[in-house]
Amino acid sequence: MDMARVWPIVVQYGIGSILLAVGIWSGISSGYLDMKNPRDKRLVYILVGGLLLLVVLKSVFTFWLPYVPQKGGA
Numbered sequence: 001m002d003m004a005r006v007w008p009i010v011v012q013y014g015i016g017s018i019l020l021a022v023g024i025w026s027g028i029s030s031g032y033l034d035m036k037n038p039r040d041k042r043l044v045y046i047l048v049g050g051l052l053l054l055v056v057l058k059s060v061f062t063f064w065l066p067y068v069p070q071k072g073g074a
Contacts, residue, residue, distance in 0.1 A: 005062055013055050020051055 024044055027033035033040045 009055070009058055009062060013051070013058070017051060020047060024048075 024033070024047070028035060033044065035041055035044070
């Protein structure tokens with residue numbers, strides 16, 4: 001695997017996850033997000049789940065699908 005394909009994912013989602021963690025932490029510490037409130041808890045789960053879903057989707061298109069053999073048609 002060429003590292004030129006790996007580093008953009010590491011940088012993009014590594015920095016993105018750090019920014020997401022800082023944003024969630026500041027929202028909780030400032031009182032804007034109340035983790036006892038079901039709506040706020042669901043929002044945090046959606047944000048973290050969305051980031052993880054995007055990492056998985058990007059990884060599938062980068063690491064798995066380019067190596068799936070094509071079957072000839074006709």
